[in-house]
Amino acid sequence: MSPQQGQPPRSGSRHAAGGPVRAAQRRLRYVLKHGRQGLRGQRTVVGTAVRVTAAACIAFYLCRYGFDRTVMSVYATFTVVSLGVLARIPGSGRQRTATTLTALPAGLALITLGTLLAVQTWAAVLGMLVIGFMVAYAGTTGPRIAGAAPGMQLLYILPCFPPYAPDALGQRLSGFLLGAALLALAQRFVLPEPDTPPYRGLLADAADAAAVLADRHGGPAPMAELARAHAAGDALRPSQVPPADRPASPGLRHKAMGHAAETARTLLARLEALHASAGPHTYRPETVALLQGISATARETAGALREGKRLEPGEGPSTAALQSLLAPARTHRAVDTLVRLNSDDRLAYLRRRSLVVQAADSAVVLALATRLLLGDRSVDRNPAGHAFTYARTHVLELWWHRLSAHLTPRSVIFQNACRFALGLAAARAIAGLLDLQHGFWVLLATLTLTRTTSLETWSAVRQALIGTLVGAVLAGGLLALVHDRITVYALVLPVVMLTAFTAGPLRGLAWAQGGFTLVVATLFAQVAPVTWQLAPVRLLDVLVGSVIGLTCGLLAWPRGAGSEVRRSMAALCSAIADAIGQTTTRVVEHSDVVGTPDTTVLMVNRALGLARESLAQYQCEPRHDVAGQPDWPAVLVAAADARRGERLLPGRPGRITHHEVGTWLRHAAGNTAADYRALAQHLRRHQGSPHERPQHLDIRGLLEVAPPIPRDGSDHDPRAVAAALLIDSVIWLDALTADLNRIHQEL
Incomplete structure (x- = not known):
């Protein structure tokens, strides 16, 4: 249709809509609106990036250009990065500040040990094996320590490489203290994470x-x-x-x-x-x-x-x-x-x-x-x-009970600590034997890319190599273009840091590795003269560290918690069965001859802790075969019910003196315990569903042997008190049977 026939020209449409200027303004408003919404949705990531960038840049500029201390500047900056980015310290701003300050003694010790053990490769490797295990295993004591553990590993890795320079220990420790203090201040006052309701308030x-x-x-x-x-x-x-x-x-x-x-x-x-x-x-x-x-x-x-x-x-x-x-x-x-x-x-x-x-x-x-x-x-x-x-x-x-509970190859925390310690020790040995120019990057790659399953490790390695390759190309171009103009690097560093620490968590591991490669190049160019060859060295070191991490993932428990969760749940079912038998014996005999509150509860608590950790890791690991899994939380509920009975029943007033009633209770408890042992055997065999359903309590059998009790008797009548203890025990066994039925329904 022509304009003469009533159709307005297309140019008129653009003018009527405001033209290209108005369109650009609308587009800008759209981007700003949705960008603000995205930033609000990623407040934690953006806040962490801003805090780390501010603290790291202040620490670096102050030490490098204010004090003219290059070693101090490197340690101050990497302290902020290790505890602010590599570590995953949870909590509000106050809690993160407290955790960072609490880590000061451990950080001083790790840097000192790393500096002294760098005298020989074998000493550094042995130290890496022991300290790497201890730092990773310390995660058993709570989420805050577990979150700080990766950053603490880096505090030992950084000084354990040549040159052996004990005379530089003062600068290293001073840089660490300055970086930790600046990070603590940033966590408290720069876009701090909001306070959460105290746990006592939730209980109230x-x-x-x-x-x-x-x-x-x-x-x-x-x-x-x-x-x-x-x-x-x-x-x-x-x-x-x-x-x-x-x-x-x-x-x-x-x-x-x-x-x-x-x-x-x-x-x-x-x-x-x-x-x-x-x-x-x-x-x-x-x-x-x-x-x-x-x-x-x-x-x-x-x-x-x-x-x-x-x-x-x-x-x-x-x-x-x-x-x-x-x-x-x-x-x-x-x-x-x-x-x-x-x-x-x-x-x-x-x-x-x-x-x-x-x-x-x-x-x-x-x-x-x-x-x-x-x-x-x-x-x-x-x-x-x-x-x-x-x-x-x-x-x-209490602390020994917790630490010793996971000192077993059946604990996923123990497995992860061994995997990391062996990987870091192997990386330190290879870096020392090959005399790699920046061996620190090899260990950093091993630390950050090792996962709990070989499949997940391979995925992480693939992404990291792609990101490092792109970052190395960009870093090489930056170094070749800017060359030795330090002022340019100083101006670019905050922008590179903020971009890398924001894009990495939001866009994935490839972006994180590429961004960190740019950060490293921009940082080291201000510490010592470098050329574009620093970029391929970084790529080579990441490649070596990735191969080591992948090898450890293939050799050390490659399936992660996939098989361990079944073993730990089977062990928990066996512990429940043992607790049922010991608790019932103490109820009937009213003595501490067989099992004590300490040993029985500790036995269940140990098995329950191992099962919870394996389940938590299992749920975090990517898997293809997720169908056909039992209702694992129901097993944890059964363990809690078994523990509750041990805490309540043996100390109850009364005593079951009637022999036939005691025999019935022992028999009923034995049947329930046998059902849990059968479930444990089934979980260990990894086969179909159990053939036998849980046995119901034989209440008619109890009524046949229970002696009559007058309904108008005294509350303190020993027969009435014994009946109360009996009924409490029956309800406890009935709850454990109901838990078992729920588990069987999912098998």
Whole structure:
């Protein structure tokens, strides 16, 4: 159609729309808008890049041009890069600053050892083997130390190469201290990561949610309160808590925090199940009294957690009132249940009647764990028999338990530490024997490219070589073009650093390696005269380090946690079976002859720690065969239930003196333990699904041997107290059987 027929010319369309200038403005507004949104979404990456660039450049310029100390400038800059980029220190700005300052003594020791051991290649290699293992293995003690470990490795790698210069140790240590101090200041004041809610606050929120839920004594299901309780319980899951805030260290305070969190989640789960099963009916007076006691104890616990005041023995949330209600409720429930079980052999009634008692038990334990968390170690003498045996354990013993728990080839942390130590030692030996010009880069490549599986290592090596090749070409061109004009390098360094440390985490390993190659070239050009040949040297060193890392990945546990997770879960099932047998023996005999609270809980804790670590690594590794895996978290839940029974049952008042009842309980526990051992065997064999389903508890067999107990008897009647202990044990075994059924459904 021609313009004369009514169609306006195309040029008119552009003018009507504003022309190319308006189009460019709209495009610019679009880029700025979406760029700001992208930066907000990547605030952590951008903030880290800005902090590291600012601290590294200030440290370098001050030492290189202010003090004219080249060695000091290199160590100050690489300290910032190692602890700010290579390390993955978690937490808020305050927490990262505290972790950086806490690492100062270890950093001074590592630099000193590296300097002194550089006297001979064999000494440096041996030191790399030992120190590399120790630094990597230290990650067992918590996320903060684990996050700082890669950066700490670099602090030993940097000084362990020739020239052997003990006279330069002063400059090296001064540079390290300056770099660490500047990084700490940047982490605290330059775009700091926001503070997160303290873990005590999460525990207090959970206790408050439990109190609100316990205030409801009937009527329709309180949907709002249930939603709040569910959210509070989820907030305590380790996967929902920032790594720096998790109670993961071996110290007494963190152990008490973990105990309180596990108990708080159990309390909320029991109260949620109680309201879900009750329907619109009104609770009995006995149940209402227990719920009121739970509410009062939970509120007092929440108040103590929020106040955070250190407690002396006997201070803090009291459990006396709730325990005085709990003892008769337990015996009444037990006697009433033994009568009702004649017509309810599926335990539905028993489970329903046990929910409020288990909730009250959990409220007592939560209050006691809170008192221990706040400094009251007298909770281990609680008359109800709750096990806080670690309350009197010396801190060094607690740390030894944690460190020794992973000293086994079955631990993925041990495997990773060995893999890194062997790789770094091999890289140091090759760099020394071949007298590579920049052998430091070989070890740095080995450190940064070694992964937990050979498949992942090969993928990382491929990307790194591509990125290093591109970066080497650009660095060679920059060095050839600028040559010895140091001012240009000084002006370019902040831009190169900021770009590299931003693009690397956002765009992938290839960008990170290419960007770091440019950073190294720009930095070293200001330290000593260099030519474009520095770029191919860097590429060669990365290639050598990549081959070493790939070789270690192929030789040392190449499948990562793929097979280890099954072994650790099988070992955990065996530990659960052993705990069931030992706990039942102590309940029946009421003695510490077979198994003690310390040994049984430690046995389960050790297996549980290995299983958790292997599962965490397994979930982080890329895999093709993800189908057909068991419900691994259900195995962890079963272990927690086994540990809870050991902590609660043996110390309960009462004794099962009736021989036939004790025999039945031993037999029932033996069947449950046998099912867990069969599951362990199945997991070790890597074959299909188990042929036999878990055996249900033989309640009719119990009723045939259980002696009659008068329903109007005293709460302190030994027969009633023994019945309460028996019913608690039955509920515990029933929970372990239910856990086993859930696991079997996924096989």
